[in-house]
Amino acid sequence: MRKGVNPTKGGKLISKEECHHRIIIPVHIPNEEGYFKDAYKIFELCLFSVIKTAVSNIKISVISNKCCDEVNAKLLHLYEQKHINELIIEQDGIGKINSVLKAIRTSEERLITITDADVLFLNNWENEVATVFKAFPKAGAVCPVPVYRKHLDLTGNIWFDNFFSKNIQFRPVKNPNALEMFAKSVGWEYLEPDWKDVIGTIKAKNDTIAVLGCSHFVASYKREVFEELPKENSIYLVDGNSEFLYTDEPVLKMGGYRLATNDNFAYHLGNVFEDWMQKEFSSLKTVEKSTIDYSHFRKLKKSPFNYFITEKVFKRIFKSKFVVRKILKYKGLTNTQVFNFLDKKY
Numbered sequence: 001m002r003k004g005v006n007p008t009k010g011g012k013l014i015s016k017e018e019c020h021h022r023i024i025i026p027v028h029i030p031n032e033e034g035y036f037k038d039a040y041k042i043f044e045l046c047l048f049s050v051i052k053t054a055v056s057n058i059k060i061s062v063i064s065n066k067c068c069d070e071v072n073a074k075l076l077h078l079y080e081q082k083h084i085n086e087l088i089i090e091q092d093g094i095g096k097i098n099s100v101l102k103a104i105r106t107s108e109e110r111l112i113t114i115t116d117a118d119v120l121f122l123n124n125w126e127n128e129v130a131t132v133f134k135a136f137p138k139a140g141a142v143c144p145v146p147v148y149r150k151h152l153d154l155t156g157n158i159w160f161d162n163f164f165s166k167n168i169q170f171r172p173v174k175n176p177n178a179l180e181m182f183a184k185s186v187g188w189e190y191l192e193p194d195w196k197d198v199i200g201t202i203k204a205k206n207d208t209i210a211v212l213g214c215s216h217f218v219a220s221y222k223r224e225v226f227e228e229l230p231k232e233n234s235i236y237l238v239d240g241n242s243e244f245l246y247t248d249e250p251v252l253k254m255g256g257y258r259l260a261t262n263d264n265f266a267y268h269l270g271n272v273f274e275d276w277m278q279k280e281f282s283s284l285k286t287v288e289k290s291t292i293d294y295s296h297f298r299k300l301k302k303s304p305f306n307y308f309i310t311e312k313v314f315k316r317i318f319k320s321k322f323v324v325r326k327i328l329k330y331k332g333l334t335n336t337q338v339f340n341f342l343d344k345k346y
Helices: 039-053 069-080 096-104 125-135 156-162 176-185 223-228 242-253 275-282 304-319 321-330 335-342
Strands: 021-027 059-065 086-090 111-115 119-121 139-143 168-172 198-203 209-212 218-222 257-261 266-268
Touching: 021 039, 021 096, 039 059, 039 069, 039 119, 039 275, 059 069, 059 096, 069 086, 086 096, 096 111, 096 242, 111 125, 111 223, 119 275, 125 139, 125 218, 125 257, 139 242, 156 168, 156 257, 156 304, 176 266, 218 223, 218 242, 223 242, 242 257, 242 304, 304 321, 321 335
Parallel strands: 021 059, 021 111, 059 086, 139 257
Antiparallel strands: 111 218, 119 266, 139 218, 168 198, 198 209, 209 257
């Protein structure tokens, strides 16, 4: 039986709070033991570092991917406290990418940042990411963390457009210590000096410098990139070709550059909590939020022909070590550095 009139009927429009940047955080904590013992504590560092440091009125989507009941209860509490704008709870393990798709497919914000739940955001990260988008109109994805040896990783369109330009150069690493901290976060004991002396970069007309390549663990994307998402969901829980198909290739199909900030503005934490993480979080300054309109960023346009030329034809030249060696020397590396980049084993 229906009694009365539904007050939302009558052609009323949806009322939306103005927002131009959404943060999507997939969370998978099936238990709080062993590998996942510190996972929730690290997730909270991630979430509240975003909240403290973001400069715009962001919205945060958290997707619980088969988290245990105890973690889901904590996430629900965060939602009730309005620290999270959208909370999606999946009882089945649907995988990282499919978790992200739950939020992406309905997000309308100009910028969409996808981050793993073990990233600590630092002050100025959003400003610096926006600076790269503004300086490089073709930027489609920007990571606030530069990572070693990404200069030839899905960057064919950048090299094609700037091959004979002095804008692409190998320049001294801005923050060698942060580069090594990332290496340690993925299980390395240390990073060889040869891996943190120079890095592939590109300079914009306004002298903004960005690093070539973009990591998966945290990156901001222009909304139109996801117009090129596969229609079907990913078949993988993690890894496989899922991140390439759903976060890399869409950028390339839209003619977008994959870049990173020149300095480091976030830390990848891994799964083990360490005291320095809390100290870094405590040192963050809470930023007053304002309405920032990112809609003026140039919109990317799909060009199948350019995609074919850069990714299917031009990119083949990088398969020859002889050619790559010549390119690296042409772009400023010494013979020793070329050897370290291509031949030295670690």
